[in-house]
Amino acid sequence: MSYNLLKGKRGIIFGALDEHSIAWKTAERVHEEGGKFVLTNAPIALRMGQINELAEKTNAEIIPADATKMEDLENLVEKATEILGGKLDFVLHSIGMSVNVRKGKHYTEQNYDWTHKGWDVSAVSFHKTMNVLYNKDAMNEWGSIVALTYMAAQRVFPDYNDMADNKAYLESIARSFGYFFGRDKKVRVNTISQSPTPTTAGKGVKGFGGFISYADKMSPLGNATAIDCANYTITLFSDLTKRVTLQNLYNDGGFSNVGVSDGVIEAFEEE
Ligand code: NAI
Numbered sequence: 001m002s003y004n005l006l007k008g009k010r011g012i013i014f015g016a017l018d019e020h021s022i023a024w025k026t027a028e029r030v031h032e033e034g035g036k037f038v039l040t041n042a043p044i045a046l047r048m049g050q051i052n053e054l055a056e057k058t059n060a061e062i063i064p065a066d067a068t069k070m071e072d073l074e075n076l077v078e079k080a081t082e083i084l085g086g087k088l089d090f091v092l093h094s095i096g097m098s099v100n101v102r103k104g105k106h107y108t109e110q111n112y113d114w115t116h117k118g119w120d121v122s123a124v125s126f127h128k129t130m131n132v133l134y135n136k137d138a139m140n141e142w143g144s145i146v147a148l149t150y151m152a153a154q155r156v157f158p159d160y161n162d163m164a165d166n167k168a169y170l171e172s173i174a175r176s177f178g179y180f181f182g183r184d185k186k187v188r189v190n191t192i193s194q195s196p197t198p199t200t201a202g203k204g205v206k207g208f209g210g211f212i213s214y215a216d217k218m219s220p221l222g223n224a225t226a227i228d229c230a231n232y233t234i235t236l237f238s239d240l241t242k243r244v245t246l247q248n249l250y251n252d253g254g255f256s257n258v259g260v261s262d263g264v265i266e267a268f269e270e271e
Contacts, residue, residue, distance in 0.1 A: 005238040006035030010084040012076065013037050013060075014067060014129075015094030018050045020199045022148060023094035026230040031058040033234055035090065038080040040065045067095055067125035073132040080138075087140045090237040093129060093147035096201050097121045098163045104206075107161045115162050122166035123173065130177045134185065141186040144237045147174060148229070149191040149248065151256055159206040171248050178246045188245035192232055195223035195252045217263035219253030 013030065015023035016039055030037060039055055043064040055062050063079050065072035081087060099114030100107075126147050133139050151157070152164035153171050171191050178189030196202055196212040205211065216223045224232075232251045235241055250256045 002032045002034075004034045005234055005240070006030055006033040006090070009035045009089035009237065010080075010086060011035060011037045011088050011090035011092070011237070012040060012080050013092045013094070014040050014065075015092070016041065016051055016054055017045050017048070017200055019054075020226065021094070022194065022197060022199060022226045022229050023092060024054055025226045026092055026094070026233050027054055027058050027060065029227070029230040029234050030090075030237070031060075033238075035237070036060075036084055037090075038063055038076070038083060040076055040080075042066045067093075067129060068120045070128055070132065073128055074136070077132050077136055077138050087143075088133070088138055089140050089143045091129065091133065091139075091143075091145045092233060093126050093145070095121060095125055096148070096163065096166070098161055098166065098204075101161045101163060101204055101206075105161075107158070110162060118162055119166050119169065122163065123169040126170055127173045127177060130173075130181065130189070134177075134181060137185070139181075139185055139187045142239065142242055143185075143187040144241070145178075145181070145187060145189045146233050146236050147191045149193050150196075151193050151250070151252065153193070153248075154256075157211070159211070161205075163205075174248070175246045182245050188236075188242070190236055190245060190247045190249055192229060192236070193248055193250045193252065193256070194229045195219065195225075195255060197223070197226050197229070199226065214264070215252075215255055217267070218258050218261045219255040220258065220261070221253035223255075224251045224253050 013027050039060045039062045065076040098118035149167045152160035153167035174191045181187040
């Protein structure tokens with residue numbers, strides 16, 4: 001269903017890798033709601049080529065950018081405003097990667113070069129992106145910037161590894177940069193804390209199968225899907241949420257406020 005909530009709005013969407021990506025679903029929904037955007041991803045991710053299908057479907061251009069490189073981000077923002085014909089109204093940061101997770105290094109014995117790389121990709125890239133948007137004055141007033149995060153920033157999920165620390169840092173950047181973006185440019189900055197979702201990044205977490213079923217059993221509304229996340233993001237990009245800023249917003253079927261659920265108790269009850 002479309003409500004034309006983003007008619008006339010322009011933006012950048014980071015992180016659509018394949019049809020499972022949260023950013024992919026978000027791009028489809030933004031398009032349905034009348035928004036125009038540029039798609040971007042790291043050059044290496046673009047090589048797989050799947051994003052071309054999304055670009056075609058949504059009439060979007062693709063501009064490669066490694067989100068850890070300032071020169072790439074500067075080029076991206078300059079080109080995006082040129083292509084879209086004006087300043088931006090929305091930006092989605094949907095980027096995450098931990099080398100320690102990928103290579104199976106345990107949290108207690110990290111390779112710190114990998115830790116640094118994952119932190120740069122997953123957290124500092126959000127600061128760099130906002131730095132470029134802010135200093136190039138590329139956002140319209142009442143624009144909206146959203147990054148995606150996970151509750152391991154607040155609570156222990158042992159196999160989430162150093163991504164937990166990266167997400168805590170990311171959420172802090174949203175508040176700290178969001179303050180200046182709000183004060184100086186009237187732009188809002190929020191993070192959405194999403195349920196476990198079966199995507200390339202999600203499935204990379206050890207024990208993901210058990211993890212996602214447990215979260216589903218714990219949540220009174222069940223896990224939020226990638227489409228649920230896309231829809232929530234649409235509301236944050238729309239004019240209906242103009243003064244929501246500096247928030248970490250849970251899109252998790254209620255998981256974050258549940259101590260234990262009937263379903264989980266049943267699974268543990270002894271005969
Ligand atoms: P995904 O694997 O489809 O997306 C991750 C994206 O990050 C990919 O498109 C990848 O190419 C991009 N990326 C990696 N390094 C990059 C770089 N240097 N520059 C630019 N882009 C780069 O997975 P998903 O799940 O859609 O991830 C999107 C966001 O949602 C991430 O921030 C993730 O941590 C977050 N999230 C995911 C959850 C899940 O269970 N899947 C739960 C909560 C949050």
